[in-house]
Amino acid sequence: MDCYVYYRVSSHNATAARQAVAQLFALTAARFGASGRLQWRADTSANDTAAGTTTWMERYDNVGPAFVASLPSLAAESGLTALIEGDRHTECFVDAQTPCV
Template sequence: MDLYIYYQVKDADAAPLQAAVVSMQAELAAQHGVTGQLKRRPEAKDGMQTWMEVYAATPDGFAAALGAAAEQAGLFAWIAGARHTEVFTDLAPCA
């Protein structure tokens, strides 16, 4: 299963949030073998940026570990509003 987590951040909070997310992703990679990606929309709107974390091919239990890691890393201090998670799975190939 692939996880896509998106949220908004104020322009002024982008630098400290980026540092926290990069550190959290490095720790998750070391502990769970899942390399995360950090992306953002190219444009900001009303001083807000939209960011996305992507975690592909995650093992069972990773979503809970990610939630705990986000809490421990203090991400919510810089995120404006909710942190939304979308889950996608691969389609089975046609025979």
């Protein structure tokens, strides 16, 4: 399954948050052999503008349930959890077995 995790980061925490994400990716690679990609929202939402934040997203491909269950503790261990605004939201998807009509 593929896992997407999104959250908001304030502009004053952006540099530290990028370093924390790098640490998070090092942890996921070392413990699960999973590499992540960091993206952020291409357009600015009204919520981001009002709060002075940017929406970031981590993407992990071909991961299992144990990996997904460990993400909250790995994010805390990396220091990322303390640098974001609000909660981390995780959504996982699997490939469709039949074509969409």
